[in-house]
Amino acid sequence: MKIDVLPVIEKIKKEIKEHREKLNRKPKLISITDDYTGATKAYLKSQKRIAKEYDVDFEIIETENLIETIKKYNEDKNVDGIFVARPTKTIKFIEVAKILNPAKDVEGVTPYNMGMNFYGVEEFVPCTAESAVKILEQTEELKSKKVAVIGRSITVGKPLAIMLENYGRDCTVNILNSKTKNMQEITKNSDIVIVAIGKANYVNMDFLKEGTTVIDVGINVVDGKLTGDVSKEVEKYCSVTPVPGGVGSVTSAILMRNVFRAAIKGGKI
């Protein structure tokens, strides 16, 4: 069964609507890149389309000096949210994350915002991680559920695990990685499996028991088609988010909502 994420997006849009009414102007998002080519170019073009859909002012800034450019926009009162495209080419991303203004960090990648997640504050957490969590919250009661997260990335697997452990959600979360032994045994013994590894069709029914809730975070291109980390056969036996039209769509909505949040907060953290 495919999980329908539309109700999740509707809820986010409701929050956006409330912010918009208060704000009484278009918020502005800029996306900064030091490598406006290939996948980044395609990604930012789709971001432009999404910003239009959500009625967010949007501008792509190309630069060879990421740090100075970010510092400038950190202080620019006309810019509400700053997105920095990854991978960065001229400098390690962590150097970007360290200097980005947390109040404009709509993607939730600054150490400050990532650290707030430990404290249970999810104002700006990594959008994809939040997307998976929001979908799960809509899908089922999470308390005491056994969750396997495949993938330990900085912006998905790890923060996601912390969010699901936070009070109120109360999941028991097992974080699996490429060095994990007997992975299938663990995932088969889980109520929820989240897959965020970037390997097309990697997870099939060898990993799952029937009735598992599966969140597919993967976005891979196979023969020109977007393909998730979860094999198509799985939806016959499990509830699974589609790719495209699943986690990614919710992630986009969250990013745009965060631009409104940042605008409403007006630079305060």
Place this chain on the structure above:
Amino acid sequence: MKIDVLPVIEKIKKEIKEHREKLNRKPKLISITDDYTGATKAYLKSQKRIAKEYDVDFEIIETENLIETIKKYNEDKNVDGIFVARPTKTIKFIEVAKILNPAKDVEGVTPYNMGMNFYGVEEFVPCTAESAVKILEQTEELKSKKVAVIGRSITVGKPLAIMLENYGRDCTVNILNSKTKNMQEITKNSDIVIVAIGKANYVNMDFLKEGTTVIDVGINVVDGKLTGDVSKEVEKYCSVTPVPGGVGSVTSAILMRNVFRAAIKGGKI
């Protein structure tokens, strides 16, 4: 078998020695409290003794205005490290963590430093979490080990899980909490069990298979005696850190090392 933590402390002392030689002065730690009574008083007195042992200048600051006091010492060039005693009485601890200068955050509780942990940077991570990790690194090869962390606290369970997931350690970490079902089944199936719940003698051999490495983070007082979260019988069948003289001793060494680190860095993050 008891795990001997002395080699871990010796290694930390070696780093301290190197910093001391470079520094050529005593570093200064202040501990700020808005409730200098009971357990906090006892704790800060023991901190004073430890600071003396490590040749660190130490002062206890009592205040009714935590925020203003912290802001003052954030900027004071004569103070290298700031510790804020928990629980705080006049304000929620998170408000303290948010304004504390990360460069002086020797306990690793600011959102900034906690967030850096996701990026694999462990300059100032929560001392108790680092203590457990450093003991484990000395005890065995961690790669691919199945770890169960019992307890999901902000400064122990959660950051510890992230640290053990970080590249190079490559553990598979399951974070258990009070809502976890079949906890004993999970812990019995783990190579390493870390207990950080604050319940005296809670974990016994019903939770463990023979030969498990057990890290006891608990410090409870029972009949006037310090007692861990792990029952004494466990050391007959497993490798376990003693209480007292285990995780706590290493934690103290790490806190003092962090004061030297902060002094060396001179307020820069």
